[in-house]
Every structure is written in C-alpha cells, then in structure tokens.
Amino acid sequence: RPNVFSSQFHAPKLITMKFAAVTTLAFAASASAFAPAPVANRNSALQMSLKNDLANAGKVALAGAAALSIMASPAQALTKSQINELTYLQVKGTGLANRCPEVVGEGSITPKSGQKLVDMCIEPKAWAVEEEIGKAGKTEKKFVNSKVMTRQTYTLDGVEGTLSNEGGNIVFKEKEGIDYAATTVQLPGGERVPFLFTVKDLVAKGNGNSFKPGFQMGGDFSVPSYRTGLFLDPKGRGGTTGYDMAVALPGLQSGEEGDDDLFKENNKTFDVTTGRIEMEVNKVNVEEQEIGGVFVATQLGDTDMGSKVPKKILTKGIFYARVE
Numbered sequence: 001r002p003n004v005f006s007s008q009f010h011a012p013k014l015i016t017m018k019f020a021a022v023t024t025l026a027f028a029a030s031a032s033a034f035a036p037a038p039v040a041n042r043n044s045a046l047q048m049s050l051k052n053d054l055a056n057a058g059k060v061a062l063a064g065a066a067a068l069s070i071m072a073s074p075a076q077a078l079t080k081s082q083i084n085e086l087t088y089l090q091v092k093g094t095g096l097a098n099r100c101p102e103v104v105g106e107g108s109i110t111p112k113s114g115q116k117l118v119d120m121c122i123e124p125k126a127w128a129v130e131e132e133i134g135k136a137g138k139t140e141k142k143f144v145n146s147k148v149m150t151r152q153t154y155t156l157d158g159v160e161g162t163l164s165n166e167g168g169n170i171v172f173k174e175k176e177g178i179d180y181a182a183t184t185v186q187l188p189g190g191e192r193v194p195f196l197f198t199v200k201d202l203v204a205k206g207n208g209n210s211f212k213p214g215f216q217m218g219g220d221f222s223v224p225s226y227r228t229g230l231f232l233d234p235k236g237r238g239g240t241t242g243y244d245m246a247v248a249l250p251g252l253q254s255g256e257e258g259d260d261d262l263f264k265e266n267n268k269t270f271d272v273t274t275g276r277i278e279m280e281v282n283k284v285n286v287e288e289q290e291i292g293g294v295f296v297a298t299q300l301g302d303t304d305m306g307s308k309v310p311k312k313i314l315t316k317g318i319f320y321a322r323v324e
Contacts, residue, residue, distance in 0.1 A: 269303075278295065298313065
C-alpha cells in the first residue's frame, strides 16, 4: 500500500526547514538594515598633508605628521538629522555612537553676540607618538604611526562653549560636555601609551568673523592627569590615599641613600599639562546652523602620576558643531 505515513512524517520536517530558512533570511535582512551601508570615498575631505598640518598648527612639533593620513570610516557617514531618526537598537553595536555626524553644504554662518557652539563632537581618526629614531649613529624625534587599543569610546561629544568676537575674529571658549576620554594607543614595537584625550578649557581663536569653508581656529587646552588622586598603584600607593611608601621595601626608603630611586614612585603628583588643537571648517549647513571640518591636536601622555616622562601624542580627525 502507499507509504502515506512516511510522507506525513516528513511533512513537518520540511515545514520546519522552510521556516528556519525564512527566519534566517529575515534576520539577515534586519541585520543589514541596522548596519550602515558601505562608505563613499571621503578620503579627499579627510586627507591632511604636511603642508596643511603646518598651516593649521604652525608648530614645529607637527612636522613629523607627514606620514599620517586620516582614513575614511568603514561605515557610511550620516547627518545629525539622520542619526536622530535611529532607534537605540539600530545604533547599538554599530559604532555609530562613537562617530561624529556629517555636515552637508558650503554656506556661511556669522554668529551673533551671546550665541554658543553646542553639540560639538571631536572624533579622532589617526594617532602618532613622538619617538626618538636612531639612524647612522644619530637620533632624531619623529612621530610614529600608532594603533588605537581603546574600544569605541574615545570620541568627545556634547562639548559646548561660548562664542564671542574679539577684534573681528571669532573666539570659542569651551565650558562643559564629555570633554575627555581615556585612550590608549600602541606603537609598532608593542609599547602601549595611555593618554587623556581632551579639550578642557579650550580657548580657540579664529581668523575671521564667520564660519565658512577655509575658516581656521585654534588654541591651547588643559590636559588633566590620566590618573586621579584615589588611584592606587600595585603597591597600594596613591595621591590622596593609600600607603606613602612600598611596604615591602623599607630599607630602600629610609630617607638616606637609595631613596632617590623610589622617590618619584612614592610621591604621587597630579600633573596638568597643556595641549594645542587647530581646526579647519570645510562644510557649513546654514539651514541647520551646523559646521564640520578636520582637526590636528598635540598633547602629552600619561606621566604615571609623576614617575615617568610623558610622550608627545599627535591626533588627527574630524569635528562637528552647531551654532545656537
């Protein structure tokens, strides 16, 4: 007789397989919908040559940046309005939260008295560390390309400050926001260099009274210590708490001979250094009052609370801000 039972037995299996296939396709479609599309070629807008570095920063310390270039992001750039339309689940896991919005347009904005620069986003794209390079018996300082080791939490966001006009030029004074990010980069040899990427207390002076493509502004900012006073080192020593010496080595910390070797390790300091940033506007959206461009910044790295000489770090990237 016909094997009716066999066909009925395999029917649920076929249905299950079809359902699994449809579910897989639906999941893939939804995942692709959440993931940003491939990027267009933005290298032209983000590349910075040595000539631009020197024109923007005007510092001899930036001379080693010739080998650096800002690479385009692997995801398509989105404007502020497009990002605002995304839900939490569409942003989660995509890296969009660590990226600055794109600005479209080439107009001009002349800020009025009392206005502010808000929603400023500063996103690094490339890092370099100043190292002493030996060649033919001579040593010279050069910036060496490095790789960021920090997960996607190194972008500054929500930075805002006041705008004023001094002598016909725009002056921006940073006041608040997420204006620092603990970051670590790694040199080609494997050495890791921690630093506090920041623009705290930035006072940037411009070269005109309106934001337009080609407008430049720059200034100095404060770089707080990478570690705070409550941090304890492996031997329990800290700036405001913890031991004041290495308990296991009392003979080397008697205040007499041999104490110099551990003096900097025992006496923790909160070092505040100075950095500098130069920014250039290349996009202006008059309707949304948005500006965007590129930046070059130099600052010192971690001193391990005063126990080691900090390295100089050069950072390049893009920025976004809105006039309010």
